[in-house]
Amino acid sequence: MYEGTGKPVFAGVAIGPVQLYRPAQRQLPASSGDPAAEQALFDAARETARTQLSELYEKTLQEIGEEQAMILDVQIMMLDDEDFLTGVRERIAAGDSAARAARDAGEEFSAAFAALDDPYMQARAVDIRDMAERVVTILCGGDGGIRITRPCILVAEDLTPSETVQLPREKILAFVTRQGSANSHIAVLARILNIPSLVQASLELDGALDGKTMIVDGFTGRYYIDPDEATLAAMTGKRDEAAQARQQLEAYRGVPTVxxxxxxxxxxxxxxxxxxxxxxxxxxxxxxxxxxxxxxxxxxxxxxxxxxxxxxxxxxxxxxxxxxxxxxxxxxxxxxxxxxxxxxxxxxxxxxxxxxxxxxxxxxxxxxxxxxxxxxxxxxxxxxxxxxxxxxxxxxxxxxxxxxxxxxxxxxxxxxxxxxxxxxxxxxxxxxxxxxxxxxxxxxxxxxxxxxxxxxxxxxxxxxxxxxxxxxxxxxxxxxxxxxxxxxxxxxxxxxxxxxxxxxxxxxxxxxxxxxxxxxxxxxxxxxxxxxxxxxx
Structure with missing residues (x-):
């Protein structure tokens, strides 16, 4: 058995197999040397991104709700942000490829939000980076999807907003990420779905993790991989007690706070x-x-x-x-x-x-x-x-x-x-x-x-x-x-x-x-x- 810690974002206990997610490595294409052609590639990719996000918005609105769907609506608006578009144009004119220009302009625009004092607004930097990364992925010929076929604990370096809202919610038992914060979208979704999850986890993303049994304790911020029988029995009992406690909270809906x-x-x-x-x-x-x-x-x-x-x-x-x-x-x-x-x-x-x-x-x-x-x-x-x-x-x-x-x-x-x-x-x-x-x-x-x-x-x-x-x-x-x-x-x-x-x-x-x-x-x-x-x- 191996155990470690992370920062809990929702209390509870989850037990299930690990599904490890690591985005595919990609090579940014070199510039064709023709700024006008590179700009045309960027413009086309931006419109493809707009179509993808619009379709994903409608799906998210129906399946998860307006709060998460609006993340995508914001990203659609960001596709037309003049600061971002100007940054891309200037980089292409200076000789960058469309993909590199989109990536670098997105990182600069995102950094502006990441520098904020307010944790909520800091977390919006991820929306901007996600929007730019979608354009870059399209320019590199990828689709960036996550495929989940069974109930699992999803383990990743981090998850972008658009990756988050595409997840089949009924198959997610918990999230565990090496990065993230209490205000990140993965944390917000965990609270909406009422699933125990950890961010900033001390965990090596080794391929050998895939399929192993994992326990996530959102009360203490601890996780266990390949738990022994005693730990599994104890945490199963804790999970059942937590589920019962959550159900009991409904008795306080509409009750005066006295x-x-x-x-x-x-x-x-x-x-x-x-x-x-x-x-x-x-x-x-x-x-x-x-x-x-x-x-x-x-x-x-x-x-x-x-x-x-x-x-x-x-x-x-x-x-x-x-x-x-x-x-x-x-x-x-x-x-x-x-x-x-x-x-x-x-x-x-x-x-x-x-x-x-x-x-x-x-x-x-x-x-x-x-x-x-x-x-x-x-x-x-x-x-x-x-x-x-x-x-x-x-x-x-x-x-x-x-x-x-x-x-x-x-x-x-x-x-x-x-x-x-x-x-x-x-x-x-x-x-x-x-x-x-x-x-x-x-x-x-x-x-x-x-x-x-x-x-x-x-x-x-x-x-x-x-x-x-x-x-x-x-x-x-x-x-x-x-x-x-x-x-x-x-x-x-x-x-x-x-x-x-x-x-x-x-x-x-x-x-x-x-x-x-x-x-x-x-x-x-x-x-x-x-x-x-x-x-x-």
């Missing part, structure tokens, strides 16, 4: 775009506690118009059908490579020109967004929160700006709703002065990812520092307690929208601290509701 002592807390969901709303409803979340605005700004060559922003926000409001929506204003920074913003490269972008610092100094960005948010509020309950706050002065400037926007819209006869103004507490500065900030706003939402990073002075994207990165650090927990106490002292509510909100080992701690809301991945809502409803706190 502890045994009568403590009420809202369970909302974090999303990245309107396409994520169906998962919110399926997960039985009570609303959306974090809508990231970046989806409207990235992967384009110009700022979105007020009308585009309004339509995006309105779609979410209407789909939620009266459930609350909290929109985070644009949290983009100098590391995010949105060329049309004209941002300079920075040595330390996490501490640089980002979030509210951009909005307060770029009215051309802030004004259309706030007008769109206020207009969308006429269609349902909307609140707005502002990221990267460090001072009372910033908040007062924001409030004055928002008051002017409301006055403008009123003068124009445009209907608006009652929009609560809140702030993200994600810097130690904001946490320390939260008593003063609470007097200025109507709610706090704690971004625990950045708060932990800044408090511990550890880059959370640096894998070499994982052993030092401790989101349960006493300093972080002390700040969380201070934040909610200061909020309540001023008569406002406080929630958590960072990853810690979904940590079941801290749910009762947050109840004890007095938090009013937790906003988490849609698939975690029922699990947390059960913990809360059974709690004596």
């Amino acid at each position: 502890s045994r002592s009568g403590r009420r807390i809202q369970l909302l969901a974090n999303i990245g775009s309107p396409e994520d709303v169906p998962a919110v409803l399926e997960g039985d979340a009570e609303g959306v506690g974090l809508l990231r605005s970046e989806f409207m700004y990235l992967g384009r060559d110009a700022l979105p118009t007020e009308e585009e922003l309004f339509e995006g926000y309105r779609r979410v409001v209407e789909q939620l059908g009266g459930r609350p929506l909290v929109i985070r204003t644009l949290d983009i920074g100098a590391d995010k490579q949105a060329d049309y913003l004209g941002l300079d490269k920075e040595e330390n972008p996490a501490l640089g020109y980002r979030g509210i610092r951009i909005c307060l100094t770029r009215e051309d960005i802030f004004r259309p967004q706030m007008r769109a948010i206020y207009r969308a509020s006429a269609f349902g309950p909307v609140s707005v929160m502002f990221p990267m706050i460090i001072s009372v002065q910033e908040v007062r400037r924001i409030k004055a700006f928002c008051a002017r926007i409301r006055e403008e819209l009123a003068a124009e006869g445009v209907p608006v709703g009652q929009v609560e103004l809140g702030i993200m507490i994600e810097t130690p500065a904001a946490a320390v002065i939260s008593a003063d900030l609470a007097k200025e706003v109507q709610f706090f939402s704690v971004g625990t990812n950045d708060l932990t990073q800044y408090t511990l002075a550890i880059d959370r994207q640096n894998a070499r520092l994982d052993e030092f990165y401790d989101p349960h650090h006493p300093a972080v927990l002390a700040l969380l307690r201070t934040i909610v106490e200061n909020a309540h002292a001023a008569g406002i509510w406080a929630g958590i929208c960072g990853e810690l909100g979904a940590d079941p080992t801290l749910t009762e701690t947050f109840l004890q601290m007095g938090y009013d809301e937790l906003s988490v991945s849609p698939g975690r809502v029922l699990e947390l509701r059960k913990i809360i409803c059974e709690s004596e706190v």
Whole structure:
């Protein structure tokens, strides 16, 4: 028996034969020496890719659902992205083959997203690379499919979004990949399918793995290959218990989130775009506690118009059908490579020109967004929160700006709703002065990812520092307690929208601290509701 570890993305136990997937090696064709001919090859391959993705979109929509299908819709749009097309044209003109130009331009475009601070937006870099790789594969004469004939545990270096959605879901017992993250598409699909899976697994992709019996423990992050009888018996029992526990969670669908002592807390969901709303409803979340605005700004060559922003926000409001929506204003920074913003490269972008610092100094960005948010509020309950706050002065400037926007819209006869103004507490500065900030706003939402990073002075994207990165650090927990106490002292509510909100080992701690809301991945809502409803706190 051999055992190893990985990062679990969905709890549970899977047992079955390994199917190893390794993409076929391919040789990029050399340039014909005729740029016009190479450009024609690229254009034809791009149209073939469009046809393939459109067919795959329809299949995915029917078999898996809108959330995963929209991955492909985004890739179809990316085929027309001017930054990508310009990169290809310039490389072909410089003498590259169509295949090499598509690959290199895709990697450059993908790197822009991979450099983002937000893990959700980082994961979208894979969409871009996948789109470009599809074009390259077509130019190389391949089809890139995965063929699975029996139920298996799929083991791979990584899986692209289009590979992921093509998988026969009924035959996948678990995923195990050497790369990937908690926000990658393979992780998202694992949560949708409710199958235990591991990413970043310490595993050699040896051909001898094919067909061997494997156990994946999504609770502990361990896997076992060729398990002995005792391990197999123990893990079979654990698998059966987990399946029964998942079924029992359905008893909490539609149930008020109230502890045994009568403590009420809202369970909302974090999303990245309107396409994520169906998962919110399926997960039985009570609303959306974090809508990231970046989806409207990235992967384009110009700022979105007020009308585009309004339509995006309105779609979410209407789909939620009266459930609350909290929109985070644009949290983009100098590391995010949105060329049309004209941002300079920075040595330390996490501490640089980002979030509210951009909005307060770029009215051309802030004004259309706030007008769109206020207009969308006429269609349902909307609140707005502002990221990267460090001072009372910033908040007062924001409030004055928002008051002017409301006055403008009123003068124009445009209907608006009652929009609560809140702030993200994600810097130690904001946490320390939260008593003063609470007097200025109507709610706090704690971004625990950045708060932990800044408090511990550890880059959370640096894998070499994982052993030092401790989101349960006493300093972080002390700040969380201070934040909610200061909020309540001023008569406002406080929630958590960072990853810690979904940590079941801290749910009762947050109840004890007095938090009013937790906003988490849609698939975690029922699990947390059960913990809360059974709690004596």
